[in-house]
Amino acid sequence: MTIKVYNTLSRKKEEFIPRDKKVRIYVCGLTPYDYAHLGHAKTYVAFDVIIRYLEYRGYEVFHVQNVTDVEDKLIKRSKELQKNPLEIADFFFKDALKDFDRLNIKRASIYPKVSDHIEDIINFISRLIEKGYAYESNGNVYFEVKKFKDYGKLSHQSIKDIISGARVSIDENKRDPVDFALWKKAKEGEIFWDSPWGKGRPGWHIECSVMSTKYLGVPLDIHGGAIELAFPHHENEIAQSEAYYDKKFVRYWLHTGVLTVNGEKMSKSLGNFITVKDLLKKYNPMVIRLYLASIYYRSRADFSEENLESAKNSLERIYNAKRKLDEALKNPGDGSSLGDTVKRVKENFEAAMDDDFNTPKALAAYYDLVKEINRSADSASESQLLEAKKLFEDIGNVFGILMEEKKGDLEEKLIQLIVDIRDELRKRKDFEMSDKIRAKLREIGIVLEDGEKTTWKKSL
RNA sequence: GCCGAGGUAGCAAAGUGGCUAUGCGUCAGACUGCAGAUCUGAUGACGGGGGUUCAAAUCCCUCCCUCGGCUCCA
Known part of the structure; x- marks a missing residue:
């Protein structure tokens, strides 16, 4: 059995065959x-679920996720806050990682930052100029889209279609409205680096081409991101990278559907x-995680x-x-058909995930x-039981939903004490008081369940 | 305008020619002192219209609607 993935480039499900047992994946990160x-x-x-499943399938995964810490929005923010944009980026990036940790999202293997790769970017751009794909104009450098014959292959649009979208900005420095910036001249007071074209900074897109190929080689096995990035961001990445390397940039393009509100x-x-932070105040992280993981990744x-x-x-x-x-x-029996179910569930789970990571079906x-x-x-x-437990945990770990908060030792002892005392009351048929205790505990998030023996749990 | 995704029961969501998806919810039964958990059963669906077929949620035509991209975006 092989995994099939939907490739945005071909618009088809394709057999997933990585370069080798080590899967090289790049996911567009945050600004x-x-x-x-x-x-x-x-x-x-x-993507975390996808990566976890690849690991479940025996692949080793090397995962690179960029941090775009040099970008127009950050520069705007730095002017508003009167702070260094790199410090702002650092603060919000670290904060986001904390949120993502709580959601049990595995950390990427490496998080390269644009500000640490300016030299690589400059070299990359210089080479594109040498090869005739880019030109300098008044301190800026642009990629000349017309020189790249495959432009539009990811979003399946022609240059003509893109221009007729009529929202392409006209810039007198550009030879053509569809050309996009590789290097932007710095304005007064903006963060800059020295370059052969003067003081400036990298344009959006180029960092992904440079950093992805630097750490993963060419081609990447998987390049992922949200579908909104397919154009222009990923289209431009393809143009830059394939112009530079003269070979295929990415084997499988995977895009997630966007989240809407109302x-x-x-x-x-x-x-x-x-x-994420606000939602975490109200909901258990694993609840949010299950909600997100149960969405088929390509769906909105x-x-x-x-x-x-x-x-x-x-x-x-x-x-x-x-x-x-x-x-x-703790007290096993000697029969049941659990074993058959385990076998069937494993097959169904794997078949669902092999089919383009169909998490809703896998959850079923x-x-x-x-x-x-x-x-x-x-x-x-x-x-x-052990077989069932193994599968239960394996699947739960692919979804990443089994990270329960630890109970404190003292907390555990105190609640057990209350439960034991209440048990005495129940033996004396003092149901009024024991029901009251149960109700009060429930109010503070402790759920008692009376059976042969009374058990308790925390509500989510 | 161009490119793409989608419209499935109260809600969410797989399926994509014949076989109970599933989860949440609701209702009933079993269990329980009661409640909860759990099990069992019930509930109910394929946007409208037309066509192909022995058979359509699934294929074709047509119409309507929603979302995303074309501009910074995960």
């Missing part, structure tokens, strides 16, 4: 000029964005609290099964396992 929002989280969770794209310019999704509530209840269900499994392992398989655990764990044999 950190503000707090990370849920749209960012959607994309990074999506039907509109979540973006800073619309002011409708929800920061409309955010609502209702969806999060639904994810919360689903996650409760998953965690309940986990507890059930652990309980059953997971719920099959959850149901069967609830149904038959009590009578299952130890070996069956």
Whole structure:
């Protein structure tokens, strides 16, 4: 069985065959000029699940994610705040990483910054000028789009179509309106570096071509990002990189669908964005994670609290099964058909994920396992339970949803003490008081479940 | 205007010619002192119209609607 991935370039699902066992993946990272929002989280969770699945499949993954710390928005922000743009970028980048850590998003292998690669960028641009793909004009350097014959192959548009979009800015320095900047001349008071063309800074796009190929070689196996970046950003990356290397830049282009709120794209310019930080105040990180991971990565999704509530209840269900499994392992039985289910679920899970990382379908398989655990764990044999536990954890880890917050030792002891005392009351049939205790505990997020033995858990 | 994605039950969301998707919700039953959890069952769907076919959510035509890109964006 091989994995199939939908390649934006061919608009088809293709067999995924990396250069070797080490998959080289580049995911477009942040321009950190503000707090990370849920749209960012959607994309990074999506690629995190993809990476985790590749690892599950036995690949080693080398993952590069850029940090665009030199960019127009940051410069604008630095003027507003009267601060160094690199410091602003550093602050928001570190902050975003903390948010992403809580969402259990694995860190990339490396996070190269534009400001650390100015020399590489200058060399790259110089070479493009030498090769006749770029030209200097009044302290700026532009890529001459017409020189690159394949321009438009990713977004499947001709140069003519792009121009007729009529929103291409006319700039007298450019030979053609579709040309884009590789190097921008610095204005008074702006951050700059010296270059053969004077004081200035890199344009947007070029950093990704330079840093991705520097750390991953050419071609990259996977280049990922949100679909909104396909044009012009990724189109321009292809032009620069293939002009430079004279060979294919990326083998598989993977794009995530955008997140909308009330039907509109979540973006800073619309002011409708929800920061990860704010949402984390209200919801358990694993709830947010499950919500995001359950979206098929290529799909758009409309955010609502209702969806999060639904994810919360689903996650409760998953965690309940986990507890059930652990309980059953303390006192295994000698039978049940759990083993058959495990085999079937594993197959279904893998088939779903192999088919372009179809997480909704893969989750359906997971719920099959959850149901069967609830149904038959009590009578299952130890070996069956261990098999089930292994699969339960393997799948849960691909989704990245099993990072439960640790209970404090003291907390644990105190609650158990209350439960024991309440048990005494129940034996005396003082249900009024024991119900009151249960209700009060629930108010502070501790859920008691009376069965043969009373158990407790924290609500999500 | 051009390019792309989509419209599936109360909500979310797979499926893409014949086989119960799934989760949340709601209702009922079992279990329980009750509640919860869990199980069992029920509930209910393929945007409108036309066509192809023994058979269409799935293929074709047509119309309507939504979202994304074409401008900074994950």
